[in-house]
Amino acid sequence: MPGRNHAKLWIGAAVLLIAVVAVACALLPSGFALAAVSDIVGALLMFSALVAFARNGFASQGRIRLFWMLQAAGWALWFSDQMVWVTWDLILQKKVPAMYPADALLFLAGAPMLAGLLLRPHLQPSERSTRLGILDFLLLLLWWLYVYITFVMCWQYVSPDEDLYNRNFDVLAATGTIVLTAVLVVFWRQSSGRWKKFYACFCGAVVFNGIIFYTLNRAIEKNVYYTGSWYDLPYWASFAIFTTVALYGEGLVPSPQSSADEAYSSWMANLAMTAVLSLPVMAAFALLDDRLPLPAAHFRVLITLATMFLMAFLLFMKHYRLYQELKRANIVLEEASLTDPLTGLRNRRYFSATIEADVSHTLRSYADNHDPHTRDLVFYLIDADDFKEVNDHYGHDAGDKVLLEMSRRLGSSIRHSDVLVRWGGEEFLIVSRYTDRSEAELLAARVLASIADTPFYVTNPDEAIFRTCSLGWAAFPWLTNSPDAVDYEQVLSLADRGLNQAKRMGKNRAVGILPASGRLVPTTIEGPYCDRLQVDTFAIAGPSHPTMLTQPID
Numbered sequence: 001m002p003g004r005n006h007a008k009l010w011i012g013a014a015v016l017l018i019a020v021v022a023v024a025c026a027l028l029p030s031g032f033a034l035a036a037v038s039d040i041v042g043a044l045l046m047f048s049a050l051v052a053f054a055r056n057g058f059a060s061q062g063r064i065r066l067f068w069m070l071q072a073a074g075w076a077l078w079f080s081d082q083m084v085w086v087t088w089d090l091i092l093q094k095k096v097p098a099m100y101p102a103d104a105l106l107f108l109a110g111a112p113m114l115a116g117l118l119l120r121p122h123l124q125p126s127e128r129s130t131r132l133g134i135l136d137f138l139l140l141l142l143w144w145l146y147v148y149i150t151f152v153m154c155w156q157y158v159s160p161d162e163d164l165y166n167r168n169f170d171v172l173a174a175t176g177t178i179v180l181t182a183v184l185v186v187f188w189r190q191s192s193g194r195w196k197k198f199y200a201c202f203c204g205a206v207v208f209n210g211i212i213f214y215t216l217n218r219a220i221e222k223n224v225y226y227t228g229s230w231y232d233l234p235y236w237a238s239f240a241i242f243t244t245v246a247l248y249g250e251g252l253v254p255s256p257q258s259s260a261d262e263a264y265s266s267w268m269a270n271l272a273m274t275a276v277l278s279l280p281v282m283a284a285f286a287l288l289d290d291r292l293p294l295p296a297a298h299f300r301v302l303i304t305l306a307t308m309f310l311m312a313f314l315l316f317m318k319h320y321r322l323y324q325e326l327k328r329a330n331i332v333l334e335e336a337s338l339t340d341p342l343t344g345l346r347n348r349r350y351f352s353a354t355i356e357a358d359v360s361h362t363l364r365s366y367a368d369n370h371d372p373h374t375r376d377l378v379f380y381l382i383d384a385d386d387f388k389e390v391n392d393h394y395g396h397d398a399g400d401k402v403l404l405e406m407s408r409r410l411g412s413s414i415r416h417s418d419v420l421v422r423w424g425g426e427e428f429l430i431v432s433r434y435t436d437r438s439e440a441e442l443l444a445a446r447v448l449a450s451i452a453d454t455p456f457y458v459t460n461p462d463e464a465i466f467r468t469c470s471l472g473w474a475a476f477p478w479l480t481n482s483p484d485a486v487d488y489e490q491v492l493s494l495a496d497r498g499l500n501q502a503k504r505m506g507k508n509r510a511v512g513i514l515p516a517s518g519r520l521v522p523t524t525i526e527g528p529y530c531d532r533l534q535v536d537t538f539a540i541a542g543p544s545h546p547t548m549l550t551q552p553i554d
Helices: 002-027 032-058 063-092 103-118 127-151 162-190 193-221 232-248 259-288 294-337 348-367 387-394 396-413 437-452 488-504
Strands: 376-384 419-424 427-435 469-476 509-515 523-525 533-541
Touching: 002 032, 002 232, 032 063, 032 232, 063 103, 103 127, 103 162, 127 162, 127 259, 127 294, 162 193, 193 232, 259 294, 348 376, 348 419, 348 427, 376 396, 376 437, 376 488, 387 396, 396 419, 396 427, 396 437, 427 437, 437 469, 437 509, 437 533, 469 488, 488 509, 488 533
Parallel strands: 469 509
Antiparallel strands: 376 427, 376 469, 419 427, 509 533, 523 533
């Protein structure tokens, strides 16, 4: 309620200022007093709109703040132009010269206003559309400035011609109003609720101001306008309407952008590219138009070349950003393809992509006779024992929690140089790199203890389940005196044989398989690529608990 009363007072003050101008126009003759009243009231109303839009910006955040601030920037330019008129009318007490440089302020005032609207403040955009949309807008803004310099300033400085200057200025000003109106109508159709009403009010204010501005300019060109004439009354009234629009827009918030709205970014990009492609056409017309004075033709060609250079730089920046975005997307996709979505561990695809490099490093270490304590590659295949019991008793969500905790504990048991892979289901693979096969059982024992020693909490803090795992391991190269005789797939298959043997021996244990050394009684197993294989097996039992599935916590 206090905010509504504040807005009413603000609007009431604007209406009072309009009434003051109306009384002055009716009672005062043309002269200094009338000009003073009209100019000062106009400046106050413009400043009122500037403050109203800026106030909304300071009270907002994110992209909508930028929208309000760009509107305020446009009003700052408009206010600056009005202060030029105040200086000439009240301080210098002279008529503002024709083709005055300050006219550019009026033309440029629409640019930040349109920029703010093209941000689509009623929607919360994606980060990607924000980055690329800004570059597309800069391309369009540069093109719009190019058009003004080419078709207006050309007749102001290069080949002075007041009639052509006025005609082109009026046409471009009207075009800017039409474009601004069209954008507001489109957004009015796309929006809903307060945003729809806001865009409708904004559109009405723009149309009213555009009509009055064109009429006032024609009066100036025909020398029938003077400061304080009746032309000023509706012109100043339009600024009071803009203040009302800003006050109505206070507190507006954007809604999330839908996938259908992404087509807007494509439309903006196509429009920006059309603007770029139009430059050579305009340069060709400048060279081929016989009616165009030679200095004006040369000026337009030079301006076109300079604009093309700047646009080329912006296009380079856009494509660079697109390349960087594509590069980041590829990295994310590659990372996702190599990572297990549940546990965050590496997956079998990652193993397939990296194992050849690890194998090559191991073979080189043997060929160069490196330190025997750091040249082996050991594969550990780990399987959660009786994991189906967890899913059957507690559900698959609980099973996922157990797998997550298992992956965390396994990750804590290995070194930074080792790789932990989710092999599939409840199976994991540890690739222990730069290690010594004679110490392989130490890691196996750590793995068994990390799983079995501490209970898993899957339902509530007062109930815990104890789980175990089985493990099989084998070292690469299989034969140290002939490292490349047996490939890593065969060694991995032998580790799987060790896992199966651990399961058959009662689970909760690790079984390592190494070539028969003669120091132990060898075991004959089915070889992966041969009929029989003599091996030494090493079995390690894991910790045990009185109950496996459920254990109350005191």
